[in-house]
Amino acid sequence: MSERLEPGLYIVATPIGNLADLSRRAADILTRADVLAVEDSRVTAKLLHHIGARRPMLPYHDHNADRVRPDLIARMCTESVALVSDAGTPLISDPGYKLVREARTAGIAVTTIPGPCAAIAAITLAGLPTDRFLFAGFLPSKAKARADEIAELAKVRATLIFYESGPRLGAALAALHNGLGEREAAVAREISKTFEETVTGTLGELSTRYAETPPKGEIVIVVAPPGAPEAASEDDVDAALRDALTRLPPAKAAGEVAKATGADRRDLYARAMALKKAP
Numbered sequence: 001m002s003e004r005l006e007p008g009l010y011i012v013a014t015p016i017g018n019l020a021d022l023s024r025r026a027a028d029i030l031t032r033a034d035v036l037a038v039e040d041s042r043v044t045a046k047l048l049h050h051i052g053a054r055r056p057m058l059p060y061h062d063h064n065a066d067r068v069r070p071d072l073i074a075r076m077c078t079e080s081v082a083l084v085s086d087a088g089t090p091l092i093s094d095p096g097y098k099l100v101r102e103a104r105t106a107g108i109a110v111t112t113i114p115g116p117c118a119a120i121a122a123i124t125l126a127g128l129p130t131d132r133f134l135f136a137g138f139l140p141s142k143a144k145a146r147a148d149e150i151a152e153l154a155k156v157r158a159t160l161i162f163y164e165s166g167p168r169l170g171a172a173l174a175a176l177h178n179g180l181g182e183r184e185a186a187v188a189r190e191i192s193k194t195f196e197e198t199v200t201g202t203l204g205e206l207s208t209r210y211a212e213t214p215p216k217g218e219i220v221i222v223v224a225p226p227g228a229p230e231a232a233s234e235d236d237v238d239a240a241l242r243d244a245l246t247r248l249p250p251a252k253a254a255g256e257v258a259k260a261t262g263a264d265r266r267d268l269y270a271r272a273m274a275l276k277k278a279p
Helices: 024-032 041-051 065-076 096-105 118-126 143-153 166-180 203-210 234-245 250-261 265-277
Strands: 008-012 035-038 057-059 080-084 110-113 133-138 159-164 184-189 197-202 219-223
Touching: 008 024, 008 096, 024 041, 024 080, 024 110, 035 041, 035 065, 041 057, 057 065, 065 080, 065 096, 096 110, 118 159, 118 184, 118 197, 118 219, 133 143, 143 166, 159 166, 166 184, 166 203, 166 219, 184 203, 197 203, 234 250, 234 265, 250 265
Parallel strands: 008 080, 008 110, 035 057, 035 080, 133 159
Antiparallel strands: 159 219, 184 197, 184 219
């Protein structure tokens, strides 16, 4: 008989496609947990069948989380509760963070069993910069709210990652193209499944490709960061220095303009001194 798990919350990552991606540790936790908090019991039941396990399940999702959470927290004091989503790592575009926060507040042990995540898998497929990225989840469905959110993200100097559905993909890509310009991007879908596909190109090219033919499956959009900003002209730098010198001494004026333009601070200080001495 397997040893009983210690009471607490276990965050278990599950496959995003191929069931063979379930780790041995994740399978062990799912087999031994007292209860599973699941997004959809039908989906989790298939996973349990794959590993030959049967465990009690309780629904935990956006529509019932506030009502169910207190009971789950209470159960964690004496039982092991495994949190799973339909696919991938729980808490990523899921309501689980409040469960983790309240468990920690109650002094309950929280353990993560890491594994598949569609956002991370997609960025490895996209061929775009991976040193800095921002996961932005699902864009709003309404055009105005979507455009506003994209405008906020436009200056973020990082690769952007979005989740999307097939029917909304064309509109999302068109909005990204309109708000971000002609950046390199990738559309990854059905990751780790039989019909896995990653299509790369510019946002304009991808928007055109999917405008009339929305694909099926789970989709991740990956967008390259903005290009380097254009260097300020000498006239612009001098104008900025003159303005700064009306308020600040040369050293501080040079620092302010260096921060705004990216120009060398020592060169700016020398230029500021020359401007100050000029008739």
